[in-house]
Amino acid sequence: MAITRKYKVGLVQMSMGPDPEVNLAAAIEHIHEAARRGANIVCLPELFRAQYFCQREDLRLFDLAETIPGPSTVALSEVARAARVAIVASLFERRAPGLYHNTAVTLNDDGAIVSVYRKMHIPDDPLYYEKYYFTPGDLGFQAVDTAAGRIGTLVCWDQWYPEAARLTALQGAEVLFYPTAIGWHPAEKQEFGAAQYDAWQTIQRAHAIANGVYVAAVNRVGLENGDVLGNRIEGPGLEFWGGSFLSDPFGRIIAKASYTAEEILIGEIDLAHMEDIRRNWPFLRDRRIDAYAPITKRYLDPLGGWSPDPEREK
Secondary structure, eight states, rough: OOOOOOOEEEEEEEESSSOOHHHHHHHHHHHHHHHTTTTTTEEEOTTTTTSSSGGGGGGEEEEEEOOOOSHHHHHHHHHHHTTTTTEEEEEEEEEEEEEEOOOOOOEOTTSSSEEEOOOOOOOBBTTTGGGGTOOOSSOOOOOOOOOSSSEEEEGGGGGGOOHHHHHTTTTTEHHHHHOOOEEEEEHHHHHHHHHHHHHHHHHHHHHHHHTTHHHHHHHHOEEOOBTTTOEEEEEOOOOEEEEOOEEOTTOOOOEEEOOOOOOOEEEEHHHHHHHHHHHHHHHTTTTTTTGGGGGGGSOGGGGGGOOSSSGGOO
């Protein structure tokens, strides 16, 4: 039976100011614009309601968090129903007193929440102090059905891990969405900037190829000093590098945004194309699932006692 289904995704690359309500209003307008341009699913950048506050450790910034369901999901649910689009939105979740997550919510085109994904891999680097704010996810990797198609969502630092992409793709995801907040330390940009962006794009294109799926990376753009709740970090801040893109199942770039401007990318998901790629490059068929048990080890140190020969362990 020939597969002919197609649908369109909209990737919102946007900049964030100091007022969360203004950012939410801007995101809503971008969603409507993406829908007017034919998008069936729209993805926003990571933590789109605020400037990237993880540039410092500050107890007051936990006040940015909200429950799920909560104010943002209520507002976005109304937009989803009005525009008849599914929405992927990354939020700072307050799960319980003292318990917070970096969470991506998927709403269907009727406004219903169809999945909640809590970011699994949490970074801790200079100006990316996420371990201070976020508890690692405990809901696992997921693929969910929307009115348009079956999708999976992972968040930012997750995008460097092939295991996350694989486990999501194995659940039938046709598109992997990566809402993202990644940028350059301005002092490092000249020396390392091009290589850093190239590595970021390359690893995600590799996920597309290895799994035979579309990959949508949705970044923010602009220079930020974490200016939220009246607090601003002194210093050069972070220059978010934009460069959002959509890759086809063989790693080819279908659409790509600039490094400096707000943009809405619209790209088509063609399941016949996906089927054709997987028939010609049957990576899922040829996997040796009988040989992959050691992947659950932290590291295969010979001193750690692991042996590939079970007879040696008797």
